[in-house]
Structure formats: C-alpha cells, structure tokens
Amino acid sequence: MSEKKILITGGAGFIGSHVVRRFVTQYPGYRIFNLDALTYAGNLANLHDIEHLPNYQFIKGDITDAEFINNLFNEYGFDAVIHLAAESHVDRSITNPLEFIMTNIVGTVTLLNAAKKLWTEKSGKRFYHISTDEVYGSLGNTGFFTETTPYDPRSPYSASKASSDHLVMAYFHTYHLPVVLSNCSNNYGSHHFPEKLIPLAINNIKNNKPVPVYGKGENVRDWLYVEDHARAIDLIFHKGKDGEKYNVGGNNEWKNIDLIHLLCKIMDKKLNRPDGTSAKLITFVTDRPGHDMRYAIDSSKLQRELGWKPSLQFEEGLEKTVDWYLANEEWLTQVTSGAYKNYYRQQYETR
Numbered sequence: 001m002s003e004k005k006i007l008i009t010g011g012a013g014f015i016g017s018h019v020v021r022r023f024v025t026q027y028p029g030y031r032i033f034n035l036d037a038l039t040y041a042g043n044l045a046n047l048h049d050i051e052h053l054p055n056y057q058f059i060k061g062d063i064t065d066a067e068f069i070n071n072l073f074n075e076y077g078f079d080a081v082i083h084l085a086a087e088s089h090v091d092r093s094i095t096n097p098l099e100f101i102m103t104n105i106v107g108t109v110t111l112l113n114a115a116k117k118l119w120t121e122k123s124g125k126r127f128y129h130i131s132t133d134e135v136y137g138s139l140g141n142t143g144f145f146t147e148t149t150p151y152d153p154r155s156p157y158s159a160s161k162a163s164s165d166h167l168v169m170a171y172f173h174t175y176h177l178p179v180v181l182s183n184c185s186n187n188y189g190s191h192h193f194p195e196k197l198i199p200l201a202i203n204n205i206k207n208n209k210p211v212p213v214y215g216k217g218e219n220v221r222d223w224l225y226v227e228d229h230a231r232a233i234d235l236i237f238h239k240g241k242d243g244e245k246y247n248v249g250g251n252n253e254w255k256n257i258d259l260i261h262l263l264c265k266i267m268d269k270k271l272n273r274p275d276g277t278s279a280k281l282i283t284f285v286t287d288r289p290g291h292d293m294r295y296a297i298d299s300s301k302l303q304r305e306l307g308w309k310p311s312l313q314f315e316e317g318l319e320k321t322v323d324w325y326l327a328n329e330e331w332l333t334q335v336t337s338g339a340y341k342n343y344y345r346q347q348y349e350t351r
C-alpha cells in the first residue's frame with residue numbers, strides 16, 4: 001500500500017491531529033492530505049511539529065460543499081479516505097442539532113458520493129469512517145457494547161453519528177464501496193479542546209475555577225488514551241476487512257466523580273498545592289438532558305482479529321495529559337481566545 005494518497009478529514013481536531021501525525025511520520029511513502037474547515041474545534045497549532053514534512057498537505061474546506069469535494073477528489077485522485085471531520089460535542093448538539101445533521105450526515109454522504117464517483121476501480125481503495133460508541137445508546141450497571149448491539153442513539157450528536165454509520169454501511173451493501181468502520185469510547189490526551197470533561201476540568205483547576213459535574217457525577221464512561229485510538233485506526237485501516245465494524249475501547253470505566261477526584265489529586269501534586277485544594281472546586285450542576293448513564297465497550301473482536309490492545313494505564317495517561325496541558329499554556333490560551341484560528345483562517349482561504 002505504498003505511494004497511497006490518503007485524505008484525512010478533520011485532521012486539525014483532537015483525534016484527527018494524532019492520526020495525521022501518526023500516518024505522516026510512520027508512512028513517509030504515503031501522501032497525507034488533511035482536509036479541515038477549521039471550526040472552533042480545529043487548530044493547525046495541533047500539527048506544528050509535522051506541517052513541514054514533505055508528505056503532508058493541508059487543505060481548508062467544508063465536507064458539506066459537494067462541488068468543492070467533487071473537484072478535490074478529481075484533482076487529487078485519493079486512494080483512501082479516513083473520515084474524522086465532525087461536530088463532536090454532545091452539549092452543543094443539544095443547543096444546535098442542525099449543525100450536527102449537516103456536518104455529520106450530509107458531510108459524510110458528500111464524501112461517500114465523491115468516493116463512489118471516483119473509484120470506478122475499487123481494488124486498493126478504502127473509505128474508513130470513524131465513529132463513536134454513543135450510537136449504541138446507554139447501558140445499565142452491567143453489559144458491554146459489541147459490534148452487534150442494536151443502535152439506540154439518544155442525543156442529537158449520537159443520532160447524527162448513527163445515521164452516518166448506517167449510510168456508510170448502506171454504500172457498502174448498495175454500491176459495493178469498500179468501507180470499514182470503527183466505534184470508539186471516550187478519548188483523552190493532548191490537544192483536546194477544553195469543552196470536554198477532562199481538558200475542561202484541567203483548565204478550570206489550573207485557573208481556580210469551579211469544575212462542573214453534571215447531576216451527581218454517577219455517569220460512567222470508558223476512557224481510552226488518544227494515541228491508542230490512533231494506533232487502532234492505523235491497524236484497522238491496513239488490516240480491517242471491507243464492510244466490517246470494529247469496536248475500540250479502553251476497558252477502563254470510571255464514574256465521572258471518581259475520575260474528577262483522581263484528576264484533582266494529580267493536579268494538586270503537579271501544581272504543588274496541598275492535598276484537597278483542587279477537590280474544593282468540584283461543583284455539582286444541573287444534569288445534561290437525556291444524559292446517557294453508562295458506556296462500556298467490548299473490543300475483543302479488534303484484540304482477537306487484529307492484535308490490538310490499549311497500552312497505557314489510566315493514571316499514567318492522565319498524568320501525561322496533565323503534564324501536556326501544564327506545559328502548553330499558550331495553546332490553551334490560543335484555542336480559547338480564537339485569535340490564533342482567525343490568523344490561520346486568513347492564511348488558508350477556501351480555494
């Protein structure tokens with residue numbers, strides 16, 4: 001699979017930037033095109049360290065713009081697509097569902113159509129759709145999501161991702177488009193926009209601001225270090241079977257409140273504050289409407305068939321994450337101020 005031209009969408013976002021970095025550095029024979037609209041969540045600062053490499057190219061653009069996308073596929077003749085671009089935050093989907101329908105559903109179909117048109121010869125082609133475990137709905141105290149768990153999305157975000165997953169599989173069955181799909185649990189790590197629980201809590205604790213915990217903090221998430229997800233994506237891209245889905249998860253369930261207490265302990269240590277200082281910032285706030293109680297992934301198919309497993313213990317990953325945020329204060333200020341994004345927007349006007 002050398003000399004491939006791979007389009008990665010959403011590469012300026014959290015997970016996308018880790019995937020772009022991995023592919024650009026591990027596969028110098030591939031040409032990696034990062035297509036991103038640079039929304040509030042996309043930051044080219046995430047890719048400073050690799051943007052000079054000869055096999056990397058950034059393209060600013062919107063995946064819902066069919067004419068632009070079709071022209072792009074014709075111009076570059078991509079061999080593969082790794083599709084991560086999305087609106088990704090549940091709370092924002094509750095306030096503005098339509099944006100999620102547009103990017104996550106219409107955007108995905110726009111890419112599928114462009115690939116279908118371009119790939120008259122399907123051999124060696126691959127459309128890899130990255131999705132979430134949230135499509136499966138909410139678990140009680142027991143059980144795990146497997147690849148055959150029926151979809152039961154509850155939020156506008158998860159409903160839009162579920163819809164895009166179904167469309168990806170529909171293009172496999174109807175048009176024989178060579179697709180592969182994975183559904184992953186909650187990621188954490190560096191370059192995560194500080195609206196999601198872990199980076200938001202780190203940023204607030206650092207600035208002595210309240211740490212909002214929804215409801216009683218009893219909800220459970222299964223956390224995976226983002227580089228372990230990027231490694232899974234690499235494996236599935238290269239070794240996954242067409243038309244198959246793979247669950248990716250950390251086997252690492254935490255109640256939100258327990259996670260926040262662990263994070264507070266780490267922050268006290270890193271900031272040389274007396275034990276218990278950060279925990280005083282914990283503030284219970286009104287619950288998220290329709291808040292899914294528990295997510296837990298069974299990733300045994302990926303482990304058995306492709307030999308993947310998570311590499312980091314949670315405490316270790318969380319410490320690494322805290323260290324990164326404390327060492328990258330400028331990044332935090334830039335992504336929260338908007339000034340930096342505006343600078344890059346001007347540099348990369350849509351063609």
Ligand code: NAD
Nearest residue numbers: 010012013014015037038039041042062063085086088187
């Ligand atoms: P993110 O919000 O950090 O990044 C999304 C990226 O997509 C941004 O760079 C943004 O600019 C870009 N984008 C948004 N709309 C676009 C459009 N219309 N055209 C082009 N680019 C656009 O998201 P993330 O957390 O990195 O998630 C990436 C993917 O992984 C998403 O598909 C998400 O559903 C999925 N996922 C995320 C998690 C998680 O824990 N974050 C877990 C499982 C799956």
Ligand code: TYD
Nearest residue numbers: 090186195196197198212213214219221256
């Ligand atoms: P989040 O990081 O938004 O991911 P998701 O909703 O996709 O799982 O939230 C993780 C969990 O933390 C979820 O149960 C909601 C909760 N949460 C809070 O308690 N406070 C917050 O400020 C945020 C953003 C999330």
